[in-house]
Amino acid sequence: MSEQGPVVYAEERLPVYLDDAASGKPAPGGGSVSACVGALGAALTSMVCNLTVGREQFAAVEERMKEVLARSEAARARLQELLQEDTTAYSGVLEAYRLPKETDEQKAARHQAVQDGLLVAAEVPLEICRVALEVCRLAKVAAELGNANAVTDAGIGAVLGEAAAVGAALNVRINLGSIEDAEYVRRTAEELDAILAEAAALRADVLATTLARI
Numbered sequence: 001m002s003e004q005g006p007v008v009y010a011e012e013r014l015p016v017y018l019d020d021a022a023s024g025k026p027a028p029g030g031g032s033v034s035a036c037v038g039a040l041g042a043a044l045t046s047m048v049c050n051l052t053v054g055r056e057q058f059a060a061v062e063e064r065m066k067e068v069l070a071r072s073e074a075a076r077a078r079l080q081e082l083l084q085e086d087t088t089a090y091s092g093v094l095e096a097y098r099l100p101k102e103t104d105e106q107k108a109a110r111h112q113a114v115q116d117g118l119l120v121a122a123e124v125p126l127e128i129c130r131v132a133l134e135v136c137r138l139a140k141v142a143a144e145l146g147n148a149n150a151v152t153d154a155g156i157g158a159v160l161g162e163a164a165a166v167g168a169a170l171n172v173r174i175n176l177g178s179i180e181d182a183e184y185v186r187r188t189a190e191e192l193d194a195i196l197a198e199a200a201a202l203r204a205d206v207l208a209t210t211l212a213r214i
Contacts, residue, residue: 009084031086031125031171035079038132038164042076044157045135048142048150061145072138075131079164082128086171089124092117115180122175126188128168129195135161136202143209155210162203165195 009017009028017036021028028036049069052058058065096113100106136158143154169192176185 006084006088009087010080026090027087028083029086029171031089031128031168032083034125034132034164034167034171035083035086035128037160037167038128038135039076039079039083041132041135041139041157041160041164042072042079044153044160045072045139045142046076048146048154048157051150052142052145052147055147058145058147064141064145068138068141071134072142075134075138078131079128079135082124082131086124086128090117090121092120114178118175118179119181119184122172122179122188125168125171125175126191129165129172129192132161132164132168133195133199133202135164136199136206140202140206140209143206143213148213151210151213155207158203158206162199165199169196 007016007020009020017028021033046069049065049072052065053062053069093114094117096110096117099110099113101110139154139158139161142157143151146154172188172192176188179185
């Protein structure tokens with residue numbers, strides 16, 4: 001953070017983000033970078049759509065590709081937001097650890113604040129996982145129906161989508177290890193397993209389609 005507040009990375013040049021990710025600052029870290037990777041995967045999926053829509057030879061899939069384009073652009077926008085949100089997601093936990101713990105009442109309040117902060121810190125990368133899975137699903141359609149000249153971009157989009165999900169899931173899991181709400185931990189772990197399994201399967205399918213259409 002600067003003295004003026006958090007850096008808004010969407011308003012900065014790419015090297016600023018990369019330099020901050022490489023620095024000793026606590027953020028941007030792995031969750032934010034995963035969102036960035038997912039946004040790039042969505043951008044490539046959109047590119048395939050844009051190279052397909054409006055071309056006579058793809059008239060039969062025009063409407064479907066327009067739908068995919070709208071969804072991939074929505075995913076890209078959301079991941080860009082999450083790229084920023086993740087840079088502050090853990091701040092609530094850090095602030096909670098700084099709370100006084102002299103009395104039993106203070107200790108109880110601090111403990112609850114830490115738990116509340118951990119839930120927020122887990123939810124942001126969990127949302128990155130969800131949107132990254134959407135990128136993989138859209139890349140599959142783009143690879144199957146889109147302009148074959150750009151099929152490798154759809155393949156890369158799926159690879160990046162899965163990478164984003166895998167990376168963000170690590171940040172979810174490290175927070176789950178400290179969350180005491182057993183039902184939340186169970187439910188979230190099951191969702192992560194399902195997301196990662198589907199993302200891996202989609203990436204494999206998209207790469208097979210990509211190689212077949214090259």
